[in-house]
Structures are given as structure tokens and as C-alpha cells.
Amino acid sequence: MxxxxxxxxxxxxxxxxxxxxxxxxxxxxxxxxxxxxxxxxxxxxxxxxxxxxxxxxxxxxxxxxxxxxxxxxxxxxxxxxxxxxxxxxxxxxxxxxxxxxxxxxxxxxxxxxxxxxxxxxxxxxxxLADQPDDVRTSAKPPALAPVEECIGSHAAPPEFRAESPMLTRTDLRLDPSCVGWAVGAPSGRGEMKGWFRLPETRDPDPLLLLTVLDILPPVSFDLGVIGWAPTLELTAHVRASPAPGRLRVIHTTRNVAGGYMEEDAEIWDSADRLVAQSRQLARLPRQS
Known part of the structure; x- marks a missing residue:
């Protein structure tokens, strides 16, 4: 067998x-x-x-x-x-x-x-299975376009795909509101958000959440600064085991200074629960 x-x-x-x-x-x-x-x-x-x-x-x-x-x-x-x-x-x-x-x-x-x-x-x-079910939060899931209206990684610029083989390992769909950087028109909001799942048949779990917290393109792209943005430090909080299905992910930044930026991430599961959060400090891409 x-x-x-x-x-x-x-x-x-x-x-x-x-x-x-x-x-x-x-x-x-x-x-x-x-x-x-x-x-x-x-x-x-x-x-x-x-x-x-x-x-x-x-x-x-x-x-x-x-x-x-x-x-x-x-x-x-x-x-x-x-x-x-x-x-x-x-x-x-x-x-x-x-x-x-x-x-x-x-x-x-x-x-x-x-x-x-x-x-x-x-x-x-x-x-996590022993934690109480009580949840009290003012947080709300990110507003995303339907999955079929979002932009898959296959549509990323060729030079970006060449630098990021991991795009072939995910089913990541970015909301149309945050992909203007790909055509030279970033929104300037400092926000990335989209739908995530693995291409294989596998439900999300706490260990996968740690990967998803760092899965989106750097928020600096949405500010018009394109390039590799290496993470210096990341702190993650896993709040619950996620329900089966796609995850909604959002990254934002409120402060870019001194060549560094913070990225705040949230992951929401298919049951509308905030299952993971993180903040990381990343270096801005070096511009030639």
C-alpha cells in the first residue's frame, strides 16, 4: 500500500x-x-x-x-x-x-x-484548542473584491516573477486597489491586501499562518518604492487555529523613515475571525 x-x-x-x-x-x-x-x-x-x-x-x-x-x-x-x-x-x-x-x-x-x-x-x-471562545474586538476584516476579480500572481511583471520563484508556490490574489505599482501608478496609501491559499489541498493551520504574515509584496511597492525589502525583526501573535478555506491578508504601513518601515499584518479566516497579527521592521529597497 x-x-x-x-x-x-x-x-x-x-x-x-x-x-x-x-x-x-x-x-x-x-x-x-x-x-x-x-x-x-x-x-x-x-x-x-x-x-x-x-x-x-x-x-x-x-x-x-x-x-x-x-x-x-x-x-x-x-x-x-x-x-x-x-x-x-x-x-x-x-x-x-x-x-x-x-x-x-x-x-x-x-x-x-x-x-x-x-x-x-x-x-x-x-x-490553541484549550483557549476560550470569547472574542471582543473592534477590528474588522479587510474589504476585498471577490476572488475572481482579484489579480493573481501570474499577472506580476516578468522581472518580478523572475526574482520571486515563490509566486509559483501560492494562490495569492491581490485586491485591484493595490496593484497600481505594477503599471507605475501606486496608490500611495501604503497598503497591500488580498486572498491567500496554498495551491495544494491543505487547510491552513497555525504554522502556515506564520508564513502568510510575510507573504504579500512589500507595502513600499504601494508607495512607489520597488525592490527587495528584507525583514530585520518580526513579532507574530497567533490568536486561533484558522477555519478551512481562503485567508484574507492585509499589510499596512504608517511610517517610513530613515530607510526603514514598519509593516502591520492581519490574517482573517473564512469564519471572519482575526487569527493572526504581526508587526515587522523592514529595510526599504535600496534605490540606484
Whole structure:
């Protein structure tokens, strides 16, 4: 009997315990998720979070397992490239409702041959299934055009597709109001929003949300500043396990100064729930 292979996203972000090294996991950074000069930061975050889920999700020392990221703060230290990597985790504290962990993603530096840190993470983990259902919020889902009226990644400029192979890994549909940058007419609002799902048959889960928080084109595009905008720091809050179906995603910025910008992101699921939020600090694309 042939087993069903895992969905592409799970295979591409898989981590495998390293024999003889507790807390260490081997990984293979997927070139299919390249954007600009490196691997998409959200995918790196999902991969690192997967290793922490394996560590903190296992009950130990009379404490329950906490498999789900609740709050994750990540610093991006250097550009990650396709190929082998290792995630080293540390259990900082185990609690009854929340546990804390740290992790570092490393790759061998091709020049020195030494391990080079790509990403460092400090996170709080829990069990989303145990959280109360009570929600009190003034937030509202972003207004989006119907999916069939939104612009798919196949319509991106050729030079942008060439720099971003990850466009082939997503079913991302941008709202028509925020694609003027592609024809030299950005809106100037500093906003990106659209519909997201994976092309394979796979419902969203908390680990995928960490990728989706960094999936849209940089909001600087909507300000007329085109180019790679590398993330320096990103803090994500996962509020609930998402319902099956497409996700609605919005990124905004209110302040661009000193060559940097903040990007605030929200993800809403098909049940109209705000399931994840983040803020990141990114460097503005360098203009020649």
C-alpha cells in the first residue's frame, strides 16, 4: 500500500531530529520559496516554529505539551539561501498553560565553512484548542473584491516573477486597489491586501499562518518604492487555529523613515475571525 505524500508546504518546511543532538533538527531550505536575494522570511519562521513545536509539544516533567505558537519574535541576522540548515532549540521554561522556547536557524557559511546564524527566535507556545471562545474586538476584516476579480500572481511583471520563484508556490490574489505599482501608478496609501491559499489541498493551520504574515509584496511597492525589502525583526501573535478555506491578508504601513518601515499584518479566516497579527521592521529597497 502506497502512503500519501505530505502536502508540498509540509514537506518543504519539514525538520528532522538530528541523531545524538537533543533539540537539534536538520532542515533543507526550499529554493522554491526564494524571493529577492534569499528565502522568504515567513517560511523560515514556519520552519523554525515547527522545530519548537516538536520540542514544546511533547508532554514532559509532568507538564502538558504546548504545540502551538502564541507569540513569536524573530530577528533575521543574515540572508538564508537554498540548501541544508540546522535548527537548534532550547526549552526556556515549561508551564501548565504556556511554555517558552528559543531557537536559532543556522547554515554553513560558504566562505568560512563555519555555522552562520540566519534567524533567532524567542517564543511562547500553548494549546490553541484549550483557549476560550470569547472574542471582543473592534477590528474588522479587510474589504476585498471577490476572488475572481482579484489579480493573481501570474499577472506580476516578468522581472518580478523572475526574482520571486515563490509566486509559483501560492494562490495569492491581490485586491485591484493595490496593484497600481505594477503599471507605475501606486496608490500611495501604503497598503497591500488580498486572498491567500496554498495551491495544494491543505487547510491552513497555525504554522502556515506564520508564513502568510510575510507573504504579500512589500507595502513600499504601494508607495512607489520597488525592490527587495528584507525583514530585520518580526513579532507574530497567533490568536486561533484558522477555519478551512481562503485567508484574507492585509499589510499596512504608517511610517517610513530613515530607510526603514514598519509593516502591520492581519490574517482573517473564512469564519471572519482575526487569527493572526504581526508587526515587522523592514529595510526599504535600496534605490540606484
Amino acid at each position: 502506497t502512503s500519501t505524500p505530505p502536502p508540498d508546504f509540509d514537506r518543504e518546511t519539514a525538520v528532522h531530529p538530528r541523531p545524538g543532538e537533543p533539540g537539534a533538527y536538520d532542515a533543507d531550505l526550499p529554493g522554491a520559496w526564494k524571493v529577492g536575494q534569499g528565502i522568504n522570511g515567513g517560511v523560515l519562521l514556519s520552519m523554525t516554529a515547527r522545530a519548537l513545536s516538536a520540542e514544546l509539544g511533547t508532554p514532559r516533567d509532568d507538564r502538558p505539551g504546548h504545540p502551538d505558537p502564541l507569540s513569536v519574535s524573530a530577528y533575521y541576522l543574515s540572508t538564508a539561501t537554498a540548501g541544508p540548515a540546522v535548527v537548534r532549540t532550547e526549552t526556556v521554561r515549561r508551564g501548565n498553560s504556556v511554555s517558552h522556547g528559543a531557537a536559532e536557524l543556522l547554515q554553513q557559511d560558504p566562505e568560512t565553512g563555519l555555522p552562520a546564524p540566519r534567524l533567532r527566535v524567542l517564543a511562547a507556545y500553548g494549546a
